[in-house]
């Protein structure tokens with residue numbers, strides 16, 4: 107049985123995936139509504155259970171005193187009938203109005219002013235992110251500027267997935283042939299975690315989500331760095347790796363700006379600037395990169411990258427090359 111490696115978590119957050127620990131306005135609307143429903147239900151529960159306990163106790167006292175006959179009957183009491191019709195109606199109306207307001211806040215039909223457009227494409231079993239206004243393409247780690255609304259346009263390349271980062275936004279299904287869009291934003295800098303929330307095949311459990319919220323200036327710097335075409339490989343080994351990458355089928359599945367334009371797998375143009383690989387399942391360092399390329403099926407069995415049976419020399423060259431792609 108495959109047990110997912112412990113993914114690199116984010117620092118700081120006590121509950122990194124709790125909807126009750128919102129980090130932005132969209133998630134706050136949802137958690138406020140959740141608290142209201144929980145609060146109302148608890149109040150109703152306390153009143154109903156209280157009446158029940160009261161009825162049991164007061165009824166039992168009479169039984170102990172051998173009081174004969176039935177208790178007082180309230181059948182047909184207009185007051186009681188009216189109360190238990192009107193009170194629940196008011197509760198339902200309040201919940202409906204609150205829900206409508208939350209839907210109105212959360213489910214916009216157009217991007218909010220000043221929003222940053224990002225496209226997310228769900229693949230078995232990883233996420234592609236495109237920033238259409240700057241031409242940046244990356245995978246699995248969504249970088250956003252703190253405080254600015256994000257307009258996330260959602261598509262699928264294959265089956266139904268679901269994009270869900272609970273501290274930032276509600277769950278959004280990713281349906282093939284049915285593009286949708288929604289907004290969220292983050293008030294806090296930091297890393298936010300999530301998980302594909304719609305069963306999508308073998309590696310569904312290994313399809314994690316990471317959102318990194320940084321300051322506006324750090325975000326602009328990141329965009330600038332991601333737009334750049336990587337410099338020519340430096341070391342001898344990396345130069346060999348560059349040739350191996352082009353000679354093998356790697357280049358058919360992966361894009362590296364200036365080198366290859368495969369679209370089946372994640373864009374690797376600035377791979378080494380990411381913190382994880384395999385859709386968030388393992389931290390990215392040279393050792394895991396080597397392990398991944400030598401046999402991705404060890405780290406993520408069933409994933410759509412084949413093991414290419416490379417010899418150790420090719421492997422070292424590829425790792426040296428990819429590790430220079432900052």
Ligand code: HEC
Pocket residue numbers: 230231232245246309351354355356357358359360370371372374377380382383384385386398399406409410411412414424428
């Ligand atoms: C048949 C297409 C295919 C081929 C060939 C292929 N890959 Fe991949 N690769 C993928 C897919 C699909 C993924 C995403 C797997 C996942 O996370 O589920 C991937 C993931 C990766 C990743 C991790 C990227 C990330 O950000 O998570 C690296 C690195 C990588 N491949 C390098 C290579 C190298 C180097 C080669 C050549 C030796 C290669 N790949 C050949 C399809 C391919």
Ligand SMILES: [Cu+2]
Pocket residue numbers: 228229231266267268302303304305306310313
């Ligand atoms: Cu999925």
